[in-house]
Amino acid sequence: MNHDASLIDVRGLTKRFGTLTAVKDLDLRVGPGEVYGLLGPNGAGKTTTIRALLGFINPTEGSVGLLGGHARDLAIRRRVGYVGGDVTLDRNLRAENLLTWYADLRGGLPWKNIEQLCERLGLDPSRKIGQLSTGNRRKVAIVQAFMHDPDVLVLDEPTAGLDPLLQRDVLDLVRSRRSAGAGVLYSSHTLPEVEDIADRIGILRRGVLVREDTIASLRDVARQRLELRFAHDIPPGLLDGVEGISDVVVDGRVARVVVDGSVAALVDRVAGHQVERIVSHDDDLEDVFFHYYQHDEDGDAT
Ligand SMILES: Nc1ncnc2c1ncn2[C@@H]1O[C@H](COP(=O)(O)OP(=O)(O)OP(=O)(O)O)[C@@H](O)[C@H]1O
Incomplete structure (x- = not known):
């Protein structure tokens, strides 16, 4: 060797x-x-x-x-x-x-x-x-x-x-x-x-x-995308102002959010609202790039 x-x-x-x-x-x-x-x-x-x-x-x-x-x-x-x-x-x-x-x-x-x-x-x-x-x-x-x-x-x-x-x-x-x-x-x-x-x-x-x-x-720079499926239609405003979440899209019983860091605040907010299923997708690499480049204005080769 x-x-x-x-x-x-x-x-x-x-x-x-x-x-x-x-x-x-x-x-x-x-x-x-x-x-x-x-x-x-x-x-x-x-x-x-x-x-x-x-x-x-x-x-x-x-x-x-x-x-x-x-x-x-x-x-x-x-x-x-x-x-x-x-x-x-x-x-x-x-x-x-x-x-x-x-x-x-x-x-x-x-x-x-x-x-x-x-x-x-x-x-x-x-x-x-x-x-x-x-x-x-x-x-x-x-x-x-x-x-x-x-x-x-x-x-x-x-x-x-x-x-x-x-x-x-x-x-x-x-x-x-x-x-x-x-x-x-x-x-x-x-x-x-x-x-x-x-x-x-x-x-x-x-x-x-x-x-x-x-x-x-x-x-650390990757964010998590969560899809939450509820048993009933999501009450208006349920996901407003939750710490650490963004890009909230609510469609009937399904909510899609992006979480930066801990999910604790989100979990607290939806507790008691009969969440049936949570699916998590980590950012793929393109998203990591995107996120990263927002902080990297000088990263251009040309
Ligand atoms: N022989 C070549 N002549 C001219 N341009 C080239 C040649 N080989 C590569 N390039 C260019 O150089 C750049 C880098 O290409 P390269 O194949 O190294 O990328 P890559 O990261 O491996 O991409 P991919 O994931 O698509 O394979 C591209 O713009 C490509 O078009």
Whole structure:
């Protein structure tokens, strides 16, 4: 196992495509045994960062370090596992042939390792890639990324197209590598996907890392949306002036509110009014962005 302080070490990365700055002056480090969630809306620069890190494109400025070297060094590449956002695989190959090819690239691996991973994910490796469903093709990509117990994992939206059970399996695989000391860069659109697994997260917006923090701190800026369903029509004014709630919409027996912080005042107010059901939705990432940007006038990349 590697003992470098940072397994992933991006310094001052800027990538321009013509006049567009896709990533601007990005610093990002991932240490051993750490999962870093890289979040951002479409076009924020996540994939560009990853492509630069893996040496697929050259930085305009700055440097990208992997395992104390560069991804173009084959000895380093062999210790990295990568799942790309777009999985393009040769449709005529059988999954097992493709996986063997990847194993050979990495200096050969026991087929038993690959078989175990396929079993764990419920993938039949004798099928042709072209005959597999989108989710099963993604499993092939996941098997090749994890088959060699990599010291660094770079995962660009790895669970897109997978059902929730498989998403959980993938997260378990990530956890096992983390326990073994690997560093993981995990890009996603959504906070819920990474919040259970990431140790730290960074939010990219228009190529700029506008926030880097632990999940707990980030959650502080997320608000909670509640839907309360009453047994009877809601009395007029019932939800007026409740501390910490806003955006109140009352429609017959249903009220929708946004809660900032504690729900105590709201619960006190509706006590005795026969609330039958309360459904809670945490803010999704876009809402967190929105909320966050209200306090971040300088977070623009351009
Ligand atoms: N090869 C390229 N040539 C020109 N522009 C590019 C190229 N690659 C990316 N871009 C632009 O750079 C910006 C960042 O794109 P990138 O794919 O890194 O975002 P992303 O955060 O991964 O988005 P998504 O979540 O949609 O995959 C976008 O505006 C995109 O159009």
